[in-house]
Amino acid sequence: MKRATIKDIASQLGVSPSTVSRALNDHPDISDKVKEEVRQVAQALNYHVNLTAVNLRNNRSGLIALIIPEITMFFFPSLIKGIEDVVSANGYQLLVLQSQNALAGEVANLRVCADLSIDGILISLSAQTKDLDHLQELEAAAVPIVLFDKSIEQTQFDQVMIDDEEAAYQCVSYLIKAGATKICAVLGDQQLQMSQLRHQGFQRAMVEANLLSNGPNSTYIIHAKSQDQCTSLVIDWLGNYEVDAFFCMSDELSAGVYAAINTTTGDNKHKPKVIGISDGHLPSILSPNLDHYRHSGYELGHLAAERLILRLKAGRKQTIAPETLILEGQLVVG
Amino acid sequence: MKRATIKDIASQLGVSPSTVSRALNDHPDISDKVKEEVRQVAQALNYHVNLTAVNLRNNRSGLIALIIPEITMFFFPSLIKGIEDVVSANGYQLLVLQSQNALAGEVANLRVCADLSIDGILISLSAQTKDLDHLQELEAAAVPIVLFDKSIEQTQFDQVMIDDEEAAYQCVSYLIKAGATKICAVLGDQQLQMSQLRHQGFQRAMVEANLLSNGPNSTYIIHAKSQDQCTSLVIDWLGNYEVDAFFCMSDELSAGVYAAINTTTGDNKHKPKVIGISDGHLPSILSPNLDHYRHSGYELGHLAAERLILRLKAGRKQTIAPETLILEGQLVVG
DNA sequence: AACGGTACCGCAAACGATTGCGGAAACGTT
DNA sequence: AACGTTTCCGCAATCGTTTGCGGTACCGTT
Incomplete structure (x- = not known):
């Protein structure tokens, strides 16, 4: 029929x-x-x-695209849920695109967005992305764009972030207050601005406590691009160095460090403390529970999506100045 | 411009x-x-x-919808990735819809699919779904549909599943071989066919080992709908009963049981063994590593998506008989 | 009876792309 | 020179919906 x-x-x-x-x-x-x-x-x-016909006539699609580097079990599920709730509550549908953490993938995703007359875009940048040239075409077509989570230095677009530097600072400060002096920072892809900012927060706390009197110590900085890589790097590392505590900038890395610690140290030996930045899901699974600076992925998604909806409702009549929204977080320890 | x-x-x-x-x-x-x-x-x-225009003319959309109960950090990320890879490799885009584990949500999602002229549907049924009446409209419109993971007894549509009964059987048999006699099954929503099948596998293994000589023992069956609920139920339960081992039918429940065990039993007390059914991501994070029957979420998604693509390529010229594909898994222990 | 108003509905164009059909050249063949 | 072929392109309809413009009744008023 x-x-x-x-x-x-x-x-x-x-x-x-x-x-x-x-x-x-x-x-x-x-x-x-x-x-x-x-x-x-x-x-x-x-x-x-027939929505296709309606969309053709109205030159809209009712679709919002979410572009992320890659879906992993960490952070993204709650993020997506936060976005989806807002998006579907406003009559839009969500298209999930993965850039495979590559600029080329991001460009391809944006091409799809343009071809499908996507109404709005939520994007978390790949590690390779250093500028926003590829967003200009969509911007010129008056398609609202909101950056979130992983971004670069920019003021052209809305962005919804956490205070990366401060989060790291709080984590490391806590470790120091708890008595740690030899602290190792486990960071993500070195190219990521997020890694750099969280690194800076780490440094600030260390300097403040006079723990880097000899200048930055690259020995206590580990960069890893995946959970598995992190585990093997840390296992090696633990064979060579002494450490009181690890600061992990993401769930992936926290999980990787836990695995490394579990295979390296016996039950009765003294285990290094670990603190991470997380949405709280992983910490409750890990044993012992992971201390962490918590920021809700759900809320981040919610906020970013609402900002996008705001622009969509405003239409091109009003011009809204690009804003950077900072999502608050808090230390969950003990 | x-x-x-x-x-x-x-x-x-x-x-x-x-x-x-x-x-x-x-x-x-x-x-x-x-x-x-x-x-x-x-x-x-x-x-x-302009794809909207092309779609209107061709009466297609280039979109494939994925309908799942709810995105969680367990299983779904790898599943989505498996699907996305196949879908985008074939020139389609993926629309992710969540039914909130409710029939009404599922109906609404399917409504959206019809309105958007979705080309194909991948669906994992909600716990409330007892029949497939709501799929008939799309079926009549010749939209290919593939069920996966969570389904019900049916032969009208393709479905890609794991052997739920056998997976549970293998898990419990392993526990028994390892010496356990008092085994508690932690299952999901009682309405889910998946829960029932995995329950049956549990029973078969127990009966085979003569551990249910007094008939089914409902004391050793726990049903939980979420990780948190599972944790609190199991904590209570551990206060009242003795147990050698837990069989958890999903990652959520395994995580819940681990949390319960960690809060209940001290470090030196004897901890019950745990085995689960998982895609392998959670087991490597948990400490001690979770024994499990492993089936890849990525492969499941891959397989389901490929089946859908097969039908899309065939068009309505050929009629392909509905099939049930069973994804193999294996025990990962020790 | 003539006129202004309102209520109600249809015509046709438009959104952007595709495609069957037909037609005008240009070419080759006998 | 007449005819058949090929090459190449335009006309117009089509997908399903929306909407500006206009038009016909019918109403009440003077």
Whole structure:
């Protein structure tokens, strides 16, 4: 059975398609009698508007694209949920695209967005992305764009972030207060601005405590791009160096460090403390529970999506200045 | 700057839109000279085909919908990745919809699919879903549908599953071989067919080992709908009963049980063994590593998506009989 | 009876792309 | 020179919906 169209209803009732369209949209020009009849027949034929046609006419798609480096079990599920809730509550649908953490992938994703007449874009940048040239085409087409989580230095677009430097600072300060002096920072891809900022927070806390009197010590900095790589790096590292505590900038790395510690140190030996930055899901799974600076992935997604919806509702009539929204977090320890 | 259309190219070159369209699609009726000119201008104007228009004409959307109960950090990320890889490799885009584990949500999601002229559907059923009436409209519209992971007894559609009964059986058999006699099964939502099947596998192993000589013992069956609920239930339970081992039917529950055990039993007390069914990500994070029956979420997604693509490529010319594909898994222990 | 107003509905164009059909050149063949 | 082929391109319809503009009744008023 083919889908019923507006014409089917029209011919069945002996009226014009225009009338049917207006009736279904409750246009005042149409009498209540006709409206009722149209609704009846529509129901009977199981009519549903063809969104593709509507989209063509209105030059919109009802779709919002989410572009992320890669879906992992950490952080992204709650983030996606936060986004999805807002998006679908506002009548949009969510298209999930992965850049594979590569600039080329990001460009390809944006190409798809343009081709599909995507109405709005939420994007977390890949580690390779150093500028926003590839966003300009969409920007020129007046497609609202909100950056979140992983970004670069910029003021052209809205962005929703956490205070990376401060989060790291708080984590490391806590470790120091707890008595740690030999602290190793486990960071992500060196190219990521996020890694650099969290590194800076680490440094600030260390300097403040006079623990880097000989200048930065690269021995106590580990960069890893994946959980597995992190585990093996840390296992090696633990064979060569002494450490009181680890600061891990992400869930992946916290998990990697835990695994390394579990395979390296026996049950009775003294284990190094670990603190991380997390949305709180992983910490409750790990044993002992991971101390962490918590920022909700759900809220981050929620906030970013709401900002996008705000722009979509405003349309191109109002111009809203790009803003950087900082999501608060807090230390969860003990 | 508005998007360039085919007409813009046409008027710039003084040819008709038809010619431009054919030139861009490399139609043999168009001379090489014109083709080249069209391509030049298209490039210059940064022309890109409007997929909405194409979709309207072809009555397709290039979209594949993934409908799942809810995105959690367990299992779904790898699943989505497996699906996304196949889908995008075949020129489709993935729409992620969540049913909130409710039938009403599922119906709403399918409504969206119909309205958007979705080309194919991958669906994992909600716990509430007892029949497939709501799939019939899409089925009638010749939209390929593949069920996966969570399904019900049916033969109308393709489905990609693991052998739930056998997986549970193997887990519990292993526990028994390892010396356990008092084994508690931690299962998910009682309404889920998956829960029932895995329960059956549990029973089979127990009966086979003569551990249920007094008939089924409901004391050693726990049903939980979330990780947190599981944790609190198991904490209570551990206060009242003795147990050698837990069999957890999912990652959520394994994590919940681990948390319960960690809060209940001290370091030196004897801890119950735990085995689960998992894609292997969580087990490597938990300490001690979780024994489990492993089935790859990535492969499951991959397989389901490929089955869908197969049907999409076949079109409605060939009729392919619905099939149930079983993904193999294996015990990972020790 | 003539006129202004309102209520209600249809015509046709538009969104952007595709395609069957037809037609005008240009070519080759006898 | 007449005819058949090929080459190449345009016309117009189509997908399903929306909407500006206009038009016809019918109403009440003077």
